Amino acid sequence: MAPDFLxxxxxxxxxxxAILLIATIGLAVVFGLMxxxxxxxxxxxxxxxxxxxxxxxxxxxxxxxIPVAVAVTMAIGALVEVLVISRLYGRIFDTMLATWGISxxxxxxxxxxxxxxxxxxxxxxxxxxxxxxxxxxxxxLMNGVALAMLGFVYLLMTRSVYGMKARASIQVPExxxxxxxxxxxxxxxxxxxxxxxxxxxxxxxxxxxxxxPSMGFAFVIxxxxxxxxxxxxxxxxxxLAALGLGGGASVTAxxxxxxxxxxxxxxxxxxxxxxxxxxxxxxxxxxx
Amino acid sequence: xxxxQRLYRASAWLFPAIAVALALCLSFVMDPYLAFxxxxxVIFGIxxxxxxxxxxxxxxxxxxxxxxxxxxxxxxxxxxxxxxxVIGNTLLPTLPLAALFGxxxxxxxxxxxxxxRMGPLQATILSYTFTxxxxxxxQSLKFAVGKAVVxxxxxxxxxxxxxxxxxxxxxxLPPNGVFAVCVIVAALAYFATLALMRSTFGRVVDCIRLDxxxxxxxxxxxxxxxxxxxxxxxxxxxxxxxxFALWSNYLNPSMFSVQEALLPPIHVLVGGLGTLAGPxxxxxxxxxLSFWLGGGVAGGQTTLILGIVLVLLVLFLRNGILGxxxxxxxxxxxDPNAAARxxxxxxxxxxxxxxxxxxxxxxxxxxxxxxxxxxxKQFGGVIPVNNVSxxxxxxxxxxxxxxxxxxxxxxxxxxxxxxxPEGGRVMIGDTDVTHAPIFRRVRLxxxxxxxxxxxxxxxxxxxxxxxxxxxxxxxxxxxxxxxxRVLAMLGxxxxxxxxxxxxxxxxxxxxxxxxxxxxxxxxxxxxxxxxGMTNEETRELSLLVRTLARHTTVVVVEHDMDFVRTLEGxxxxxxxxxxxxxxxxxxxxxxxxxxxxxxxxxxxV
Numbered sequence: 001m002a003p004d005f006l007x008x009x010x011x012x013x014x015x016x017x018a019i020l021l022i023a024t025i026g027l028a029v030v031f032g033l034m035x036x037x038x039x040x041x042x043x044x045x046x047x048x049x050x051x052x053x054x055x056x057x058x059x060x061x062x063x064x065x066i067p068v069a070v071a072v073t074m075a076i077g078a079l080v081e082v083l084v085i086s087r088l089y090g091r092i093f094d095t096m097l098a099t100w101g102i103s104x105x106x107x108x109x110x111x112x113x114x115x116x117x118x119x120x121x122x123x124x125x126x127x128x129x130x131x132x133x134x135x136x137x138x139x140x141l142m143n144g145v146a147l148a149m150l151g152f153v154y155l156l157m158t159r160s161v162y163g164m165k166a167r168a169s170i171q172v173p174e175x176x177x178x179x180x181x182x183x184x185x186x187x188x189x190x191x192x193x194x195x196x197x198x199x200x201x202x203x204x205x206x207x208x209x210x211x212x213p214s215m216g217f218a219f220v221i222x223x224x225x226x227x228x229x230x231x232x233x234x235x236x237x238x239x240l241a242a243l244g245l246g247g248g249a250s251v252t253a254x255x256x257x258x259x260x261x262x263x264x265x266x267x268x269x270x271x272x273x274x275x276x277x278x279x280x281x282x283x284x285x286x287x288x
Numbered sequence: 289x290x291x292x293q294r295l296y297r298a299s300a301w302l303f304p305a306i307a308v309a310l311a312l313c314l315s316f317v318m319d320p321y322l323a324f325x326x327x328x329x330v331i332f333g334i335x336x337x338x339x340x341x342x343x344x345x346x347x348x349x350x351x352x353x354x355x356x357x358x359x360x361x362x363x364x365x366x367x368x369x370x371x372x373x374v375i376g377n378t379l380l381p382t383l384p385l386a387a388l389f390g391x392x393x394x395x396x397x398x399x400x401x402x403x404x405r406m407g408p409l410q411a412t413i414l415s416y417t418f419t420x421x422x423x424x425x426x427q428s429l430k431f432a433v434g435k436a437v438v439x440x441x442x443x444x445x446x447x448x449x450x451x452x453x454x455x456x457x458x459x460x461l462p463p464n465g466v467f468a469v470c471v472i473v474a475a476l477a478y479f480a481t482l483a484l485m486r487s488t489f490g491r492v493v494d495c496i497r498l499d500x501x502x503x504x505x506x507x508x509x510x511x512x513x514x515x516x517x518x519x520x521x522x523x524x525x526x527x528x529x530x531x532f533a534l535w536s537n538y539l540n541p542s543m544f545s546v547q548e549a550l551l552p553p554i555h556v557l558v559g560g561l562g563t564l565a566g567p568x569x570x571x572x573x574x575x576x577l578s579f580w581l582g583g584g585v586a587g588g589q590t591t592l593i594l595g596i597v598l599v600l601l602v603l604f605l606r607n608g609i610l611g612x613x614x615x616x617x618x619x620x621x622x623d624p625n626a627a628a629r630x631x632x633x634x635x636x637x638x639x640x641x642x643x644x645x646x647x648x649x650x651x652x653x654x655x656x657x658x659x660x661x662x663x664x665k666q667f668g669g670v671i672p673v674n675n676v677s678x679x680x681x682x683x684x685x686x687x688x689x690x691x692x693x694x695x696x697x698x699x700x701x702x703x704x705x706x707x708x709p710e711g712g713r714v715m716i717g718d719t720d721v722t723h724a725p726i727f728r729r730v731r732l733x734x735x736x737x738x739x740x741x742x743x744x745x746x747x748x749x750x751x752x753x754x755x756x757x758x759x760x761x762x763x764x765x766x767x768x769x770x771x772x773r774v775l776a777m778l779g780x781x782x783x784x785x786x787x788x789x790x791x792x793x794x795x796x797x798x799x800x801x802x803x804x805x806x807x808x809x810x811x812x813x814x815x816x817x818x819x820g821m822t823n824e825e826t827r828e829l830s831l832l833v834r835t836l837a838r839h840t841t842v843v844v845v846e847h848d849m850d851f852v853r854t855l856e857g858x859x860x861x862x863x864x865x866x867x868x869x870x871x872x873x874x875x876x877x878x879x880x881x882x883x884x885x886x887x888x889x890x891x892x893v
Binding site: 037039084092093096097100102103104106111218221227262269270274275277279 | 349351400404405406407408409410412413414416417420421424546547550553557591592594595596597598599602603668669
């Protein structure tokens with residue numbers, strides 16, 4: 001096998017894993033720090049993408065549209081947390097159902113507002129040459145973005161006062177409350193952060209994944225599976241799961257067909273859950 | 289018993305039967321268009337019933353019921369298209385096949401989820417992604433089976449209607465007939481499910497929802513029950529799918545869509561979770577409302593409205609229509625839990641207990657030893673159980689003591705099977721159970737009482753005991769006999785009909801111990817049984833443990849030294865995961881080293 005082909009496959013698979021990780025981190029943060037699976041995560045991604053698209057179409061440079069997308073999704077996320085999620089603490093299935101309802105409502109709102117098809121924004125046409133193959137640079141850039149997001153969340157959780165409080169609240173909730181941490185405010189912040197990360201993902205992936213109302217559904221399947229495979233140690237676990245599942249699926253897809261890649265993803269997930277029914281990190285001692 | 293009470297007890301079959309009779313009468317005079325719509329509401333009621341079985345009864349929120357609905361629908365439609373020209377009748381080939389296929393798929397998914405003992409979140413997400421995966425797969429899946437063409441996102445058309453006659457000249461039923469057939473199929477599905485849920489199988493399903501660990505500690509193979517329950521629910525969903533295919537004459541991948549998957553939870557929540565009849569009420573209410581509001585106005589916003597409705601339901605209407613009605617009715621019925629208030633102190637009848645244990649010995653054989661051989665358990669760098677070799681025999685109580693963190697509970701959990709040891713062996717009698725699941729150890733004669741009282745709160749005191757006795761005897765009459773005598777031994781006969789959750793903490797502890805006795809255990813493990821008991825209760829407990837130890841092996845993990853003293857048994861001291869020393873309580877009390885570790889003095893700390 002030609003080395004240049006192999007290098008191309010490996011690089012693009014790494015990018016696929018990075019893209020999956022970008023789409024997953026927000027979900028993982030909310031799951032890890034609130035114990036809640038946000039079924040509307042994909043729709044926050046979609047909102048981020050549409051915000052960036054709308055702002056860009058209004059003439060603002062694309063790079064500046066990303067912070068706008070983050071701000072909008074964080075605000076909506078905080079609102080959802082205060083209005084709905086905060087009333088359902090400790091009822092994980094009810095929380096899932098409620099976020100599911102929100103997901104479907106947002107989807108329909110997007111259909112009503114933007115129609116089912118909308119123009120994407122062009123991907124920067126820069127590429128690199130590896131042997132006989134050329135690779136677009138923008139997806140490769142996503143590796144750096146994924147690493148930066150991981151680093152940002154890690155620093156936020158370990159170095160900031162909010163991060164300390166959030167980790168304290170999920171590990172020993174009673175003690176956290178007893179020393180005066182307002183878990184309600186921490187949770188609102190966490191949920192908003194998770195939604196903001198989803199909005200960031202939607203905006204930063206916009207050149208690769210055009211905004212459509214149903215993009216959330218397509219994306220979240222793999223993001224959900226990544227998070228449940230990862231288990232309680234969400235950050236490290238998700239990074240590993242995204243690399244293994246997303247990268248593996250992409251390698252399989254390169255050599256076989258894209259359906260085979262998807263099949264790999266789901267079979268691998270089922271096998272991993274069979275072996276680790278509570279996620280691969282259920283018995284790890286690290287917490288982040 | 290008053291009329292109201294009789295009606296209340298019969299409500300689960302009486303009112304649905306009346307509703308079925310009414311619907312069948314109405315089907316003769318109904319407007320055909322309303323009959324056409326009504327049939328779809330009934331079909332969605334059946335689909336909701338399937339979710340209520342796994343979620344309301346089984347306690348697992350499956351978001352994959354529409355997947356089984358769709359799979360059953362597709363296979364049923366393929367059968368109908370091919371067989372209708374031959375035999376005429378479409379119900380006979382379609383419905384059984386659809387139900388079978390739905391049940392099979394659900395059984396496979398359930399086996400994956402429950403045999404692996406996945407966490408609830410993992411299980412729900414897996415079922416959801418299963419549906420979404422089918423949605424995307426069916427968009428591009430194109431193939432033909434005989435005359436049936438599955439055409440990807442073009443769907444599958446030309447499905448015959450409901451034909452109940454035979455031969456080439458049999459004609460499809462008009463809308464009113466279709467409605468009547470749907471009602472009859474729904475009634476069959478409902479009453480079959482009701483019968484199943486009222487059988488001992490249904491009792492175990494309820495127990496799993498209430499406390500899965502306790503159910504396994506009674507010796508039930510919970511995983512198998514969960515898989516069978518899931519398969520039954522899948523069959524009901526498949527049945528609905530087959531009926532839907534014949535009703536609509538056309539199927540497409542939107543059966544697997546998120547919008548479709550949203551409907552069963554909404555119907556179940558509106559009608560009342562766990563009521564079985566609720567989903568029909570819910571489907572009828574939602575369907576009727578949207579019919580009344582008119583499809584025209586809200587056409588484009590239906591999905592939006594449904595999403596918001598789901599959020600509002602979760603937030604504000606927990607019990608649904610039937611649940612609210614049930615609560616209202618119960619207010620006018622005599623309180624079955626009134627007897628809990630005049631329950632006095634529990635007095636153990638030692639004579640009764642002796643007799644029960646002697647008979648148990650005749651039925652299930654002599655007491656067994658519990659032994660561990662260099663058993664080893666590690667959590668990261670912590671080693672709570674470090675090569676503990678011990679053998680516990682009947683005759684007198686065996687107590688395990690030690691300061692906090694000595695590894696007492698971890699050792700006990702390793703013996704019970706909650707923890708899998710990394711090394712060593714655990715034996716019950718002559719059988720190696722090191723890697724056996726909990727229920728198998730229980731069937732070998734292990735009886736476990738955990739620190740917190742574990743009772744099935746929504747069941748009556750008698751039913752709690754009966755469920756435990758049935759786990760061993762597998763015979764209704766024998767179970768009733770055993771439960772009745774344990775009830776009398778505990779002196780709780782007056783509280784037989786009280787819900788276990790209405791009992792005080794101490795009484796729940798006694799009920800829990802009573803359930804363990806119903807198992808006729810050959811080895812009894814008690815984890816801090818005296819915790820939270822009054823002085824009198826502790827005295828009775830000591831009497832019970834001593835009596836029990838004359839017949840079987842009894843291992844007690846305990847903090848309360850005064851209680852351990854009254855047991856007059858053999859005491860093992862654990863310290864830092866290892867056996868520190870052993871002897872009777874008085875020699876240990878005089879042992880300076882034991883005092884050292886308890887008080888944290890000198891070199892042994």
